[in-house]
Amino acid sequence: MEALVISHQKQIGDKMLEGLISGLFKIFTSNMMNIPLIEPLVDYLMQIPLVNLLVALILWRPFFAVIILPGLVGLLIYLLWIVYWERKLTARVQWRVGPIEVARPIRGAIQALADGIRYFFQEAIIHREAHKIYYIQLPILAFIPILLPLLFIPAGNVVGIKTPYGIQLIVAFIALIPLFIVAMGWASHSRFAYIGSLREAFMYFAYEIPFIIAVVAMIYVYGSGDPYVAVEKQNIPGAVLNPLAFIVYIIAMIMATSRLPFEIPEADQEIAFGPFVEYSGILFGLVMTLLYEKLYLMALLFVILFLGGWEGFYVGILGDFCAPLVLFIKTVVVISVLVIVRSVYARYRLDQAIRLGWTSYLTLSIAALILGMFVGVLV
Amino acid sequence: MEENIKFLRSGILAPIKKWGTHWSLWPVHLVTACCGAELAHAFASGYDGERIGALNYGIARQTNLIIVEGAITRKMARVLRITWEQMPDPKFVIIMGTCGLNGGVFWNSYHLVKPFEVVPVNYFIPGCPSTPEALLRGIRQLQNEIRTGEPRSSIEFEKVDLGKGKMMPVTPKSPKKISLAPSIVVNVPRKADEETKKLADEISKLGLATTVTGKNRIALRVEKDELVDAAKKLQNFGFDHVKNVNVIDVPNEDKFIVEYHLGSYSKRELMPVVLNLFTELPRSEPKLKSLAKIFPSADYMEREMHDFFGVVFEGNEWMGRKFLLAPDTPEYPLKKDFKLEEEKYLR
Known part of the structure; x- marks a missing residue:
């Protein structure tokens, strides 16, 4: 039975x-x-x-869209590429050759992989003073605001969630990332980390407002927060429609991801990587890539807003895969050009950067907003 | 835990780990001496250490290799140990230069420690200073060790047979004796211009016996009980600070010579003048009234002289403890009868 x-x-x-x-x-x-x-x-x-x-x-x-391209796998490929490319570019600027011996036939292109593996297998030290729980979970939690915007970034037909408020949502999630960095500094409970968190918070206010205003200016130009509408209306690229917002956005990208003229929260020569000073091993591997990932997200939005998004070449044999590929290539090219600032600029002091952010930079963004309103009526 | 570490070191993933560590040795460099310049050269455009995956990094927490450039003093040893302990496992140490190897020009000095007694060292790079090629060769050797698991020297020196005739006839014997050095005279009269002589005469009118020892240089000898009075008189005369406090140990005459070099920033005609106010003390009872109350700039230098010679400046608050030297330094290292570690000659 x-x-x-x-x-x-x-x-x-x-x-x-x-x-x-x-x-x-x-x-x-x-x-x-x-x-x-x-x-x-x-x-x-x-x-x-x-x-x-x-x-x-x-x-x-x-x-x-979320896992393969332009999502996680694309992000991983981009990370391996950009770390290598940045080191190589800096080396060339300084008349060196950069990493090469790790794989001679491909000019050392897997150097970032070797560094990543080394970090992965290294001891992750949790020092006595740290707030242990937060200290461990924050680098992992910081992936939430990295991964959530990928849901809303479309590439042609390939999209995670289709919504008319896509651009606003992406900006909102990107704006969350500095909170996690500040929290990491707090959980590290060390002097340098404290100073670094403080600087991060100051810088956050210096760039975030002009950045949002620049995006709003572009939303005025296109009349909608829908990425599809934005790309559709770009017969002329957005960079030409509103050049002021274009400039503001580029500066925001450099400031928000701590590229060199504004590398103030991390400043490794002064405060030894600021909020990330106590992290080691795999945890440092996670937090070090955080800002590169943020740069990737901001560059994706940049391409959608200013450079015509996924509109480019169309190869019939690739079908639906063509749009994500175009978007990805455009993004990587934009970032590859942008990282040269690391090897050519010196660092601003905190007060200089904040003065810049709250005066001329904010003024420029408001001018971009006004221009965007006029262009929005005409287009 | 033990099993996990064993798995990491020799498990299925160990080759991947070894490969990653091999190509990613990021040195944090502890510059204490001139070898730092050679390290900079090794990573600049000429040799480019980044070729082999070594990226200079300022922070110990995130690196796996520490390059010690130069001599490690007793105070620095603590820093080296802390830096080494901050680094996550697996970690390696390279010592650069002769100073780290056996002391170099500071050989057998009272303030040096041997780095290999502080941290476990993987490779020594000889040279004074080592060349950039040697440093890069050291990093390559470390990579080889990580890959193959066995450390080996990168160079084998040819053995030269020193014949009998080349032997040193007599090796220095221990214990060593203090040589009868010629007596030290601080105030030897020398020729000088009229202005200095005139100034010396003016000072002599205060009741102090002066000697002109050169242009703008005047020596003034006092008994040790009269030192404070003399200093007060000179202060009223116009000297407003002590440039230097100096002690000379003369063991064969059983005395210390204590010198105060006085100068002036406030009186124009005294500005180029250095006045040497000195006195003599018996070695058995080296006590002296401090001038720190009259000339505050003498304070730190008196403390330092106390560190080195054990001269007690009565009235200075810091007597009896170490000021600049590390707490575990042996006492009074600059006295001539200070016992250094005995060296051993092999033949």
Whole structure:
């Protein structure tokens, strides 16, 4: 009798699982990427049970946008590239060759990978004075405001969540990141970390207001906070429509990610990496990449607002994959040009940077807003 | 915990870890001497240490290699240990230059420690200072050690047979004796211009015996009980500060010579003049009234002289404890009969 009941329950369980799988499969296949290049492969894999579920998941558009491109995998590739590129560029400016011996045939391009592996396997020290719980979880929690904007960044048909308030949401989530950095400094409970957090908070107010005003100016120009509308209206690129907002946004990108003329919170020669001073091992690996990731997000928004987004070349064989690729390439090119500031500029003092932020920079952003209003009426 | 560490060191992921560590040795450099300039050279455009993945980094917490450049004093040893303990495992130490190896020009000095007694050292790089090539070779050797697991020297020197005739005839014997040095005279009269002589005569009128020892240089000898009176008189005359306090140990005459060099910033004709006010003390009872109350600038220098020679300046508040030297430095290291560590000659 008991055996019968168990087998009966098992049957019900099997049926439920089957229903779940088929339901998920239906959801995934209803909104799949269409890439003619790999279509034969996909067709072949779709005939195999369970593997087809995985393939359908990967090619499901929201999943693809958030996890593959322009999401996490793109972010990872970009990180490996930009750390190497920045070191190499600085080296060339200083008449050196930069990292090369790690892989001679490809000019040492996997140097960032070696550094990452070293950090991953190193001891992560938690010092006695730290607020232990916050100290450990904050570098991991800081990924929330990094990953959430990726939901709203569209690339053609590939998008996580489609909403008419996409641009505002992305800006809101980016504005959350400094909170985590300040909290890290507080949890480290060390002098340098304290000074660094304080500087971060000061700088936050210096750049965040002009940055938001510049984005609002572009929203006025396009008449909507929808990234699709913004890209659609860019027959002329946004950089030409509102050059003032363009300049303000570039400075905001440099300031917000602590690039060199404004590398004040981290200032490794003065306060030994400020809020991140006590982190070591994998935790430092996480916090060090935080600002690069922020730069990536801001550059994605920059490309959407000013450089025509995913509109570029279209290759028929790539299908839906073309738009994310264009967006990604544009973003990486923008950042690769931007990182040269690290090797050519000296550092401002905190008071100089704040004076700049609250006077001429804020004025410039308000001028950009007024210009945006006029252009918005004309376009 | 032990098992986890063992897994990290020899488990399935160990080759990946070794590869990463191998190509990512970021040195934090502890500059105490001239080898720092050579390190800068090694990482500048000529040699470019970043080629092999070594990036100079200022912060100990996030690096895995410490390069000690130069001599480590007793005070610095503490700093070295703290810096080393801050670094996360796996960590390595490279000592650069002869000073870290065996003292170099500061060999057998009272204030030096040997770095290998403070931290475990992976590689020594000889040279005074070491060349950039040698430093980069040291980093390469460390990479080799990480990859293969066995440390080895990067160079083997050819052995030269020193014949019998080249032997040193007599090695220095211990214990060493203090040589009978010629007696030290501070106030040797020398020729000078008229103005200095005139000034010396004026000072002599105060009741002090002066000697002119050169242009704008005057020496003035007093008994040790009269020192404070003499200083007060000179202060009224126009000297307003002590430039330097100096002690000379003369063991064969059993005396200390204590010198105060006085100068003036307020009286124009005294500005170029240095007046040497000196007195002599018996070595058995080196006590003297302090001038710190009259000339405040003498305060720190008296403390320092107390550190070095054990001369007690009565009235100075800091007597009896160490001022600039590390607390564990042996007492009165600049006295001539100070016992240094005995060196051993092999042949």
